[in-house]
Amino acid sequence: MQSKAIQSWETSNSQALPAFIIGVAFVDESSVFSLRPKREMETAIEDIRVIISSLSPGDKAMHIFPLENLFSSGSEDGQGRLREVVGMIDDETGRDDFLRFLRMLLLQKIALENGYTKIMLGSCASGIARHVLSATLKGQGYSLPADVQYVDTWWEVPVVLPLRDCLAQELSLLCELDCLKTQQLLDRPCCVINSLVASFVSRLREENPSREHTILRTAQKLKPFSFNKFSANGYHDFLPSRLRPKFQNVDTNESTFSEILCLICGSPFSESELQNLESTKHEAQKKIDLYTAHCCQSCRFQILPAGTNMYEHFFSLLPKSWTEKVNNASANHGSLRDQIADYLLEDDDDGN
Structure with a gap:
């Protein structure tokens, strides 16, 4: 991929090879998962830098945040706020999610700030x-189709999954054959649903290596959302022409x-x-009620604190980009309601 990215003369001869530059982002979560010594984490990050620099020629920016x-x-203490908000989540699975x-959210921030x-x-x-x-176990079945597609254009910076059809074993073998060094992920809690499911799928794979593809193919039969498709005037631009027939165009109807x-x-x-959100918009007395109504049922059950008296402090700790969306939507809704009210007749109006 990197080799094709820097050979612009090749891309000009074939529309099937898109020209692009590559940057690599790594999210450092050591402030939350502090099980490893700091020195070990620093060594792992340095190894990542070496791996990136040893790839094929060309400039490759490395972003570690x-x-x-x-x-x-x-002057706010970001690490303290992060630890506090994570500590308020009682459910281990909710904390992991x-x-x-x-x-x-941080990857979006990195992409926007660096022009990707x-x-x-x-x-x-x-x-x-x-x-x-x-996701099925957590009651997230309605939104599941959005997570298994090649593309998600709802984000400000579209997200693509080029390795969606590759198994982990295939990628590991490729790295071994190409002598590419790999890094182990940080240790995570073993008692959460995500880890238990990972163990279950691993045992299924031992019985039949094709089970993972079977699960994925079943999920792909679900109808995707409009933001999982390429719009007629949009994101075909970054897709190789030989792959475009695989993707549906969004039909606005x-x-x-x-x-x-x-x-x-x-x-x-x-x-x-x-329906719950619409009723809350008309009945909400506090902004915190709107914040809660803008959370899906799964997040309310697994992520929000157990006590409703803690909601206000919890939402105050979240990144501003999350709560600002609700504030803007609420302001627009209130403005529209005021405009409609200007055209309504009063009860004592004579109708003229």
Whole structure:
């Protein structure tokens, strides 16, 4: 991929080879997972730098950002805020998922600040198969189709999954054959749903290596959302022409996407969640009620603190980019309501 990216003269001879430059981002989560010595983490980061620099010729920017950067504002202690908000999540699985959502938010921040137009994730068929099962167990079935597609254009910087059809074993073998050094992920809690599902899928793979592909193919039969498709005037530009027939164009007549996403995980709202949100908009007395209503049922159950009296402090610790979306939506809704009120007749109006 890197070799093709720097050979612009090749891309001009074939539309099937897109020209692009590559940057590598690494999210440092050591402030949360402090099980490893600091020196060991520094060595791992240095190894990553060496791996990137040893790839094929060409400039490759390396971006290493700690997760607490999302919470830093001026003189505020980002690490303290991160640890505090994570500590308020009682459910281990919810805590693990919350950190995954923060990683994506930080990747978006890195891409925007450095001028990148796409984010490529290393999610492979094995990882997506595990996610399919764990999301089903967590009651996230409605939003599941959004997580198993090649592309997600809802984000400000579109996200693509070029390795979606590759198994983890295939990628490991490729790295071994090409003498590419790999790094082990940080240790994570072993009692969460995600880890239990990973162990289950691993045992299935031992019985039949094709099980992961079977799970993925089953999930792919679910109807994707409009932001999982390429719009007619949009993202065909960065897709190789020989692959374009594999993707559907969005049909505006068939799209039923509500454009309302969960404040925390970014999942589309189901019909029942939309109804709850609409009723809350008219009845909410405090802004905290709107924040809560903008969270999907799964996040409310697994991520929000057990006591409702802790909600206000919890939301105050979240990155501003999350709560600002709700504030802006609430302001627009209030402005529209005022405009409509100007045209309504008073009860004592004579109708003239």
